[in-house]
Amino acid sequence: MKTILFLMLIINIQLIAQTNNNNNFDITKTYLSQIQEAVDYAPNAMNQKINKLKHVIEQGKHQRNILEKQLQKTKSEKEQREIIRDFNFILQSVIMLKTDIQKNFPVSSEINYLNRNIPLLLKKL
Secondary structure, three states, X not given: OHHXXXXXXXXXXXXXXXXXXXXXXXXXXXXXXXXXXXXXXOOOOHHHHHHHHHHHHHHHHHHHHHHHHXXXXXXXXXXXXXXXXXXXXXXXXXXXXXXXXXXXXXXXXXXXXXXXXXXXXXXXX
16 A cells, blocks of 8 residues: 555656646747747837847846756756757847847848747757
């Protein structure tokens, strides 16, 4: 009887840990979706798009910290490095996109990069 209770306790603890990890990756997935929305956002005034991009850029450092903590719990070191690298490239691309919009430079390459790589990173999580 004690053995059965002990096994049930272990299973419950593992389920809770998995649920918490999924919820925290959901936070990062939501953030990446916000980046995608900001990239695809086509307002009448470019200042609105710039403000939306600024908002996701400001959240980036905090989101990276959350992601790093969750990756340590669930991924190998190699996977951690690759995912953080991809996340950093996406964030850098958003910064470049904002700067290019402000300076009236062509932005299609940054938009293409983000549209291609955000879904790939979402799959890795």
